[in-house]
Amino acid sequence: MSGPIEQFEIKPLMPLTIADVNVSFTNSALMMVIATVIGSFFMLLAARKKAIVPGPLQSAAEMLYEFILGMIDANIGTDGRRFFPFIFTMFMFVALGNVLGLLPYSFTYTSHVAAVGTLALTTMVILVVVGLYKNGLKFLHIFCPSGTPALLMPVLVPIEMISFVSKPFSLTVRLVANMMVGHIMLKIIAGFVAMIGLAGIVPIGFDVMITIFEMGIAFLQAYIFTILCCIYLNDALHVH
Amino acid sequence: MGDAPEKARLKEIADRLAVLKEDAAKPHSRKRADCQDRRGMALGMRMAVDLVSGVVVGAGMGYVLDLLCGTFPVLFAVFLIFGGAAGVMNAYRASKALENDRQQEKDVKG
Numbered sequence: 001m002s003g004p005i006e007q008f009e010i011k012p013l014m015p016l017t018i019a020d021v022n023v024s025f026t027n028s029a030l031m032m033v034i035a036t037v038i039g040s041f042f043m044l045l046a047a048r049k050k051a052i053v054p055g056p057l058q059s060a061a062e063m064l065y066e067f068i069l070g071m072i073d074a075n076i077g078t079d080g081r082r083f084f085p086f087i088f089t090m091f092m093f094v095a096l097g098n099v100l101g102l103l104p105y106s107f108t109y110t111s112h113v114a115a116v117g118t119l120a121l122t123t124m125v126i127l128v129v130v131g132l133y134k135n136g137l138k139f140l141h142i143f144c145p146s147g148t149p150a151l152l153m154p155v156l157v158p159i160e161m162i163s164f165v166s167k168p169f170s171l172t173v174r175l176v177a178n179m180m181v182g183h184i185m186l187k188i189i190a191g192f193v194a195m196i197g198l199a200g201i202v203p204i205g206f207d208v209m210i211t212i213f214e215m216g217i218a219f220l221q222a223y224i225f226t227i228l229c230c231i232y233l234n235d236a237l238h239v240h
Numbered sequence: 241m242g243d244a245p246e247k248a249r250l251k252e253i254a255d256r257l258a259v260l261k262e263d264a265a266k267p268h269s270r271k272r273a274d275c276q277d278r279r280g281m282a283l284g285m286r287m288a289v290d291l292v293s294g295v296v297v298g299a300g301m302g303y304v305l306d307l308l309c310g311t312f313p314v315l316f317a318v319f320l321i322f323g324g325a326a327g328v329m330n331a332y333r334a335s336k337a338l339e340n341d342r343q344q345e346k347d348v349k350g
Binding site: 155158159160162163165166169170173174224228231 | 285286289290292293294296297298301319322323325326327329330337
């Protein structure tokens, strides 16, 4: 029987090396492509008709759209709407990654620090660039809040810097840990089924419940990831 | 004959329209209320991880700086403490944001 951690192993499907850099097409990359295709086709199909009275598919897409738009309006304000494409894409990518990972034989790319960390770092780069562009050098005020006594500066500035650097870190850890824990738990409990024979019906019931619970977690974590990105963007856009 | 119920119905529709128009005039207030529960959950998750991540990032930064400067335990220890402070500050800020939201909620309602 395979261990509970083996499901996170990255396997190259098409080994490829360019200039000593391993750029193989892996199972993780395959799931990312599938998630992107499903997300794009869902939105394209839903937006194809542009009916005034929307059908079920268009309703779902409109609900998603308004959900993210409401999140941006509430957390950044209406001037944050220019980030809508970025935030919406990120939400779809993370949510689909979490949900598709629950299917048997699939792979959860959001359980890898490399994938989620890249998303978080991208957000931070955008945040710094936009913050510097919009506020100029005033952006650096996020490292020393107004009204700080000069005596406290040498202590407060490093603390603020650490707090800034820890943002992408905590974004990544939160999502990765949640996804990993859920999948390991599912696998371990599924392992009990074979071990205890007929009484295995109990862990099966447990697994069913946990799977439903994990569906909720999948969407909740995608939501938290995006809302925190919104909050961080707001901090960078509106420096006090 | 059917005049009175029709008028009552028209008045009801007019009332409902008035309420909807009032809501549309203040676009964010209702959405904010809808988001409140989920926002609270997001903030809770944020605080729990922020507390730890501050310490870890602080320790990592101190360790790297130590390797660069060749002063092993000094900067590591200092940044570990700074990191702890940063974590607490992050959590404190998150809780303050929640508090501000609650206050705004009250202001809108009251």
